[in-house]
Amino acid sequence: MPQFSAFADDIAAPLLAGGFLADALRERLLIELPAAQGAALDALARAANSVRRARVGNRASLCAIISAKSGRCGENCAFCAQSGHHASQSAVHPFLPPADIAAAAATMQAAGVTRFGIVASGKALPEAEIEAAAQAVAAIAATGMAADASFGVLPADALERLQAAGLAAYHHNLETSRRHYPNICTTRTFDDNLAVLADCRRLGLPICSGGLFGLGETWEDRADLALTLLEAGAFSIPVNFLSPIPGTPLEAQPVLSRDEARRIVILLRCLLPDRHIRICGGRPTVFGPTRDNLAPLRCGADGLMVGDYLTTAGASLDNDKAGLADIGFEVGQSK
Ligand code: SF4
Incomplete structure (x- = not known):
């Protein structure tokens, strides 16, 4: 008797055994998953969720950013409200004082958040601002939270300084596949x-690195991105869904359907079973x-960014925590 469905069982078996999908199964998944609906999609979601439970457990890691x-x-990232190339509106301010960043982290820590990411706009945080960034990292790390940073394509010596200050992980999204990337950003390359x-x-x-979905990418692009992240050694994969922002080149891009986002x-869980x-x-x-909106946690995901995002509002943190507990996650463990 199938546990999920005959196809979902075929997908889950090697992943539950601690392996990865062989090429033939991956190709089958890329044919069947995009068309899966109703009971077939639910069966694949349950299978992916069983892989999540077996490979990374029931602990949901909560992170927040500033x-x-x-x-x-x-830069000219086509989705981003902060790009000076677009007609979009966004807040404009220089690097915040480290004490302000640490205070925001402490507020999140009190609410049960265990990772806190400091994010800065721009191709790379300039040398003149690295010292302030290192102070902020040190202040967050001293509280016991994991201090993460997202400062663009930093040179190695700047990464080292942040690491010495207590940086827990560096965040830099690849956003999409190598093929689709030039349609999204041309001011830096995929290889950068x-x-x-x-x-x-x-x-x-x-390494914390993931992507943004709903950019007009194909299923092949999605799989290619996942395999690139696997090869790059990312332990944490942030998954973002496009919120089309007025004034950006993607303002008219349709929002993904719920089922497409679940797929x-x-x-990602099937291609990145242990991340x-x-x-x-x-x-x-x-x-x-x-x-x-916790539906992705029933499809194989195991972590949430809570609070507000960079340029869009987030969900209620209290609702998220209660909802996660309801669906069987231990909340607030750090990974
Ligand atoms: S580098 Fe970051 S802040 Fe700048 S346009 Fe791209 S996503 Fe936006």
């Missing part, structure tokens, strides 16, 4: 992004404001 430096970015991840690997700095999470898959921006946009 936009430590915002706006007037010289990979080079930062390579520096992190050399330094032994854990994306299932794909932490963290649902970040766009969750309320796709899934709405109620606890239904």
